[in-house]
Amino acid sequence: MTKTTNARGIMILTGPRLREAPRLITLIGAVLALAFVVVPSTSAAQVRMTVPRQAVAVALQGATIHTVTNGVIENGTIVFDNGVITAVGADVPIPPGARVVNVSGKHIYPGLIDAYTTVGISEIGAVAMSNDVREVGDFNPNIRAELGVNAESRHIGTTRSAGVLTALTTPAGGLISGMSSALALEGWTWEEMSIESAAALNVNWPNPNPRRRGFGGGGQNGDDQPTYGERVQQLKDFFAEARAYRDAVEAGEEINSNSRYDAMIPAINGDIPVVVAADGAAQINDAITWATEEGVRLVIRGGSDAIHVADRLAAEEIPVILTSTMAAPGRAHEGYDVAYRRAADLYEAGVRFAISGGSSALNTDRLPYEAGVAVAFGLPEEEAIKAVTINAAEFLGLDDRIGSLEPGKQATLLITTGTPIDMTSDIEQAYIQGRELDMNDIQKHFFEKYMTKIRQLAPIVL
Numbered sequence: 001m002t003k004t005t006n007a008r009g010i011m012i013l014t015g016p017r018l019r020e021a022p023r024l025i026t027l028i029g030a031v032l033a034l035a036f037v038v039v040p041s042t043s044a045a046q047v048r049m050t051v052p053r054q055a056v057a058v059a060l061q062g063a064t065i066h067t068v069t070n071g072v073i074e075n076g077t078i079v080f081d082n083g084v085i086t087a088v089g090a091d092v093p094i095p096p097g098a099r100v101v102n103v104s105g106k107h108i109y110p111g112l113i114d115a116y117t118t119v120g121i122s123e124i125g126a127v128a129m130s131n132d133v134r135e136v137g138d139f140n141p142n143i144r145a146e147l148g149v150n151a152e153s154r155h156i157g158t159t160r161s162a163g164v165l166t167a168l169t170t171p172a173g174g175l176i177s178g179m180s181s182a183l184a185l186e187g188w189t190w191e192e193m194s195i196e197s198a199a200a201l202n203v204n205w206p207n208p209n210p211r212r213r214g215f216g217g218g219g220q221n222g223d224d225q226p227t228y229g230e231r232v233q234q235l236k237d238f239f240a241e242a243r244a245y246r247d248a249v250e251a252g253e254e255i256n257s258n259s260r261y262d263a264m265i266p267a268i269n270g271d272i273p274v275v276v277a278a279d280g281a282a283q284i285n286d287a288i289t290w291a292t293e294e295g296v297r298l299v300i301r302g303g304s305d306a307i308h309v310a311d312r313l314a315a316e317e318i319p320v321i322l323t324s325t326m327a328a329p330g331r332a333h334e335g336y337d338v339a340y341r342r343a344a345d346l347y348e349a350g351v352r353f354a355i356s357g358g359s360s361a362l363n364t365d366r367l368p369y370e371a372g373v374a375v376a377f378g379l380p381e382e383e384a385i386k387a388v389t390i391n392a393a394e395f396l397g398l399d400d401r402i403g404s405l406e407p408g409k410q411a412t413l414l415i416t417t418g419t420p421i422d423m424t425s426d427i428e429q430a431y432i433q434g435r436e437l438d439m440n441d442i443q444k445h446f447f448e449k450y451m452t453k454i455r456q457l458a459p460i461v462l
Helices: 020-036 154-161 228-249 259-268 279-293 306-315 341-350 359-374 380-385 390-395 442-461
Strands: 002-005 011-014 058-066 073-079 084-089 099-102 105-108 112-117 164-169 176-184 193-203 274-278 298-302 321-324 354-356 415-418 427-430
Touching: 073 341, 099 380, 105 359, 112 354, 112 359, 154 164, 154 359, 154 415, 154 427, 154 442, 164 193, 164 359, 193 259, 228 259, 228 279, 274 279, 279 306, 306 341, 321 341, 341 359, 341 380, 354 359, 354 380, 354 390, 359 380, 380 390
Parallel strands: 058 099, 058 105, 112 164, 193 274, 274 298, 298 321, 321 354
Antiparallel strands: 002 011, 058 073, 073 084, 105 415, 164 176, 176 193, 415 427
16 A cells, blocks of 8 residues: 555555455445345334235125214125225125125224324424425415325324324415315325315414514514404405406406416315314404305314304304314313313204314324213214214315215225224224225334334343
8 A cells, every 4th residue: 555645735545455445335335235124224114015006896794884974784794896885784795706804893984084184294393304384474375285295204104003094184374374185194105195185275363362472572573563453354355366366267367377366266166165273262253254254165173262152153054173172271260171071062062073183293193082082071972983084074075085984985994893082992904995004103113123122131131
């Protein structure tokens, strides 16, 4: 080995050994590549494998089938082909060539639906690059959540293991956040997962009592903020502009294309619902008045004070998506169970509602337990099941495809040991659009991994 200096005065080493360096580097690379194949890495520990589309008809026989909309069928059979349910009943003929699965003693339910989540667009809260939830600006109706979905998200596997097979993935921020996308939680890409690209327009109703920021509540972060009335007017103005744009398009006028106004047209025409995030009674009342004036299909999301507006909600048939039944009371005078019994209170008041797991992707797998808590505090179990299946589907215009077990609907269902909203029940198998899912997930993977560690080390320790 010798030392030489190049034209820039930088010392370099030469010699026969260094001439072998490229081959050595190649060998090291091959060894490292082999190590990554042989040793499972954390990133490879997704363990959930996407399965192909349904190839042959399947008949599930002998289970108790909870159709949700047409009662319970004991010792029933459900048949599906090409991802669609073809027959449900107690005495259903099996088509030739169908794969028959004996599920005697089990229960079959529709897959649960989370009507408000960020699953697929949020991974690790503390890592900004793994979150694609918020866009810049106040008016982003043209944002479709599905475009940012990570089909390899770890939360998808754990969510499915809890029985949640459909997610309304929803953006956040601004006055108009964008469009919720209805996703089947199986597929290699967001295109394959998409059920409805733009299922609902999301509006964040302004807070009539905003907290002032800055020292003493004033300064540039306090006094310069628009008032409640100004924010509501901004929202009204944007809808008026979008309506004028729609009218000009329909009249055949020459106008500059605007993707934001284009995205508003289905909501203005009433083709899709407008989901308004509102918790306080004043917010809910004002949102109802505004929606009536605009002529849009309103769904309230949040609804902490919905019981105080229950008569109006029921009379005007406005549904509510409750975002948590396991929250602590928000006011000092409220009882500890105010959130726990909120669903039961609305049911008694005649208000239709769905229950969501809260927006966090991390909490989407809590959805069945949110419904279960409502049952523990007075909501009939049948209504709780509806709140996480058919009600959510109906509010968002998806009930022709999902939400119940009926011929013609997608074969998206659960095989369980009991009701899926009870922690003591197990989700043994699930199907999405006829695909028999790989039920593994990252939590099961690590459970098995460290149970193996205990089994291996226990004899040594003992």
